[in-house]
Amino acid sequence: MASIPLGSRTTRGLNTVQAFLRLVIFLVSLTVFFGFTILVSGLMTALAPFLGPATLAVGGLVSLILAIMVSRTLYVVPEYERVVLLRLGKFIGVKGPGLFWVIPYPPFFRSVAATLDIRVQTRIIKAAETLTADNVPVGTEAVIFMRVEDPERAALRVANYYEAVFQAANSALKDTVGTMELSDLLGDRQTVSDKLKNIIDSAASSFGVDVTSVEITDVHVPPDLIQELSVLAQSRRSAQAKIAEAEAEKIIAEKFEEASRTLSSRAMEMYRLNVLERLGREEGSQIVVYGMGGGDGDMGQAISAAPAG
Structure with missing residues (x-):
């Protein structure tokens, strides 16, 4: 079985149902094969006494190997996994969830290419010291939520879809930050997130991955710039207060003038x-x-x- 991309691995040993069923099939198969070996050994002993023990030893070993091979063809896949199947190296379909058989022996020649986890996965992306459109160096962090939408593409079109999406997202974050001014980046994160989602989802779709959401989690601004922004914001608030006061005085004056005429x-x-x-x-x-x-x-x-x- 081919290596499974990072982020989609599951511990097969935790699948106790599959392990139990494989054990049952192994014991049943071993009983059947070994019973047949004993029968053949008895027939061989009747023909030649020295052939009986030899037939029993060889048959017992073959029975053990066959029982292991048969039991390993059973798969029980949970609801959140899909199995990509190949036949003689060619894609034939996706299996799961539930119980099914993958027989690699003639005339089937089937094999498992990868087992993929289709649940939503998360990955943190960072863009350190990226210049904004107004030449301010900022560090930006975001988290992407993604899931495998097309198991065939995710398993066969890219060696590691998880890493491929991460690299595309990291590049998209840097490019997006570089096209925006700092005020827009700080004040309208939802627009930035939506723009990032569209860019990353467009690239990830070729890997069989659907990007469900992108969220900007943090924007690191230099400390000296934070102080300047604070002073600027305070000045803007003071100016807005004075404008509001002047507007109120203008309205009062208009009312007084109207009253004086009346x-x-x-x-x-x-x-x-x-x-x-x-x-x-x-x-x-x-x-x-x-x-x-x-x-x-x-x-x-x-x-x-x-x-x-």
């Missing part, structure tokens, strides 16, 4: 008095009133000449 002069005077009354409720407050005489300048002069308090 209210009459007498209503405005009453509104001013109301405002002054509310201000006067504060403890220790002092209010100086002038200009409310409807054009009487003497009132303003009298108030200004009055002593404070």
Whole structure:
């Protein structure tokens, strides 16, 4: 059997059902073959006494070998595995899950090329010190989730599909980081992940592998750049706060202007008095009133000449 690609190996010794069934077949086969050997040995002893022991010894050895060969043709494959079969070196199909026979002897000449695990597997990829589009050196880590979709391609088109997908993913990560600016890489990871998935899945499909997902797990930025980005972010937040405050003051001013056009002069005077009354409720407050005489300048002069308090 050909070597199984890394990442798809399973411990066959853990398949206790297959081991048990093979043992049962071995014992049954050995009993049948050895019983036939004893029968033949008895016939040979009747013909010539010295042929009986020799026939029994040779027949016993042959029975043991045949029993081992028969028992090893049985396979029990779990739900998450597939077996790629060859006949005289040519692909004939994929078996599994369940119980089946692979007979390498004439006239079948079948053999197992590889046993593949079709469950979702993960692999961490890293792009160290890669320059972004704005010339910032960053280290990026991502994890890819993949599964064997076509066992024939995964076993026969590439020597090690797991390593092939890893190399394609590693190259795609570096290329993607190199085409993006740092702000996009930090702020829109989902878009980066989707872009990576499409690139890697396109390459992996030729190996019979389906890339189900790619997730950016970490972006390493130089420490001095982190401090600069923090200052820049704080400046942006401060600028946005000032803009929001200015917009609010503009709206208030517009509302005041609208109210001034709506209210009459007498209503405005009453509104001013109301405002002054509310201000006067504060403890220790002092209010100086002038200009409310409807054009009487003497009132303003009298108030200004009055002593404070």
